[in-house]
Structure formats: C-alpha cells, structure tokens
Amino acid sequence: MAAAKTGGWPHLSRPPRFRDIVVRPLAGFRWRHCHKEDSMHLYRKIIPKIAHDCIRGLRLNEYVEIEDIQVIEAELDLATTMVEYMNNEDRISQEARSGLQRRHLPADRYAMVKRSIAEVREFPLGEAGVNFVAGKVLEALFDSDNVEEIYGSDEELRTIIDEVLAKHLTVDEEIDRNVRAALRNKREGSYEFETEYNRRVRELTRRAAQAAQPRY
Missing domain, CATH: 1.20.81 (Receptor-associated Protein)
Known part of the structure; x- marks a missing residue:
C-alpha cells in the first residue's frame, strides 16, 4: 500500500508549513570546507x-x-x-x-x-x-x-x-584560496569583492568539473 504523502507526519493530511517548523542540519552531516559562512552561496x-x-x-x-x-x-x-x-x-x-x-x-x-x-x-x-x-x-x-x-x-x-x-x-578549498589570492588588492567585504569572488569561483568550478569529465 502506498504511503501517504506526508513523510514523517503520518497523523496529518499534509505536512506543516515550513514557517511552523524548525529545520536543522541532519545529525552527523557535515558541509565540506567553506572559508567563511557567506562563501556558501x-x-x-x-x-x-x-x-x-x-x-x-x-x-x-x-x-x-x-x-x-x-x-x-x-x-x-x-x-x-x-x-x-x-x-x-x-x-x-x-x-x-x-x-x-x-x-x-x-x-x-x-x-x-x-x-x-x-x-x-x-x-x-x-x-x-x-x-x-x-x-x-x-x-x-x-x-x-x-x-x-x-x-x-x-x-x-x-x-x-x-x-x-x-x-x-x-567551495573547493584550493579554488577558494586561489581566488582570494587573486583578489588580494580588493577590499574583502565590499560589494565588488563579493561579486568578483562569486564570478571567479563559478568559473573555476565549471572548469574543474569539465576537466574531471572522462574523454573518449
């Protein structure tokens, strides 16, 4: 018999709205390296x-x-x-x-x-x-x-x-380190730094993913 579409709330016809519950990270689950909290974006x-x-x-x-x-x-x-x-x-x-x-x-x-x-x-x-x-x-x-x-x-x-x-x-630790080194002349915490940091991280991450793909 199919389970009701309520996941862990079997006593309800539908789960509570997100604003009514507190969502916490899973026990034992760790995010990978992140230099600063706002780097996870x-x-x-x-x-x-x-x-x-x-x-x-x-x-x-x-x-x-x-x-x-x-x-x-x-x-x-x-x-x-x-x-x-x-x-x-x-x-x-x-x-x-x-x-x-x-x-x-x-x-x-x-x-x-x-x-x-x-x-x-x-x-x-x-x-x-x-x-x-x-x-x-x-x-x-x-x-x-x-x-x-x-x-x-x-x-x-x-x-x-x-x-x-x-x-x-x-963000990969090496990518984070390289991007921050390249932006050492910009003020960290500024809008310009955040914008350029995000752009470079996206680009380097994309290149790394392409390089990791098998070639036939």
Whole structure:
C-alpha cells in the first residue's frame, strides 16, 4: 500500500508549513570546507541542476514516485522556491548598496551592512541560508502536485537534498584560496569583492568539473 504523502507526519493530511517548523542540519552531516559562512552561496545558474539532481536522487532511491511526464514540472516546483530565495537576497543586497551610498560608508562595510539588514528581516545567509533553502525544497516537494507519492522519511529526503546542495554550493578549498589570492588588492567585504569572488569561483568550478569529465 502506498504511503501517504506526508513523510514523517503520518497523523496529518499534509505536512506543516515550513514557517511552523524548525529545520536543522541532519545529525552527523557535515558541509565540506567553506572559508567563511557567506562563501556558501546559491547561484541562479545552478538552480536547474540542483532541482534536477534532487529529483533524480529521490527517484533513484525510490523515496518519491513521479511519473516520467511530470519530472520536468516537479523540478520546476523545486527550482521556484530557490529562485524566490534568490530574489529576496537580491533585494537585501540592493538595500545594502543603497545604505552604503546614503550613509557614505566605505565599500568594505558592505558585507556587514548586508548581514545587519538580513538579521532585521530574519533572512538567513551563508550556511544558515543553505539550510533554509533545503527546508523550503523539502516543503516544495510535499506541496508539488507533480509528485504522486512520497515514501521516504523526512531524514531520508533531507539527506538527498543536503547532499545535492553540498555538492553544488560548497567551495573547493584550493579554488577558494586561489581566488582570494587573486583578489588580494580588493577590499574583502565590499560589494565588488563579493561579486568578483562569486564570478571567479563559478568559473573555476565549471572548469574543474569539465576537466574531471572522462574523454573518449
């Protein structure tokens, strides 16, 4: 008999909304190296890949039942919640830049101002933000009309989601070190540093992934 689409909440007709629960990292699960909390960052370009890998991993482990014709739509459901997070972060970033200009603060105060605004908005950044996104992806999975059944427990579902996010979002230690060395003349904490750091990390990570692919 198929399990109800409630995961670890068998007594409910649907799981509680994310805002009503506290999502914590899985016990024993460790994110890979990250130089600073804000170095763990979600990028728009990799959202489709994250959504694809989440759905693929969940199906391969038979934690969910999704018809082949509904896979793309299910991926879009997960991607939508990540895009929403990015939109909210972009608004905070813009507010931080405006705050610097309005208060005539030095550029290296950007990261501090952004964190302060995020705290006021109760918006998680860095590793806390990734954990928040993982919880929202889990919620989107339960809310999706394109997921027929969910058989996995909450912990099993989160394990797959966390592993996919860790794979795509954490920065390789050597790449982090090389990028920071290349940007040593820019003020760390400034908008320019953050923007250039993220761009270079994405580029070097992409090159490393291409180099690791087998050639026939």
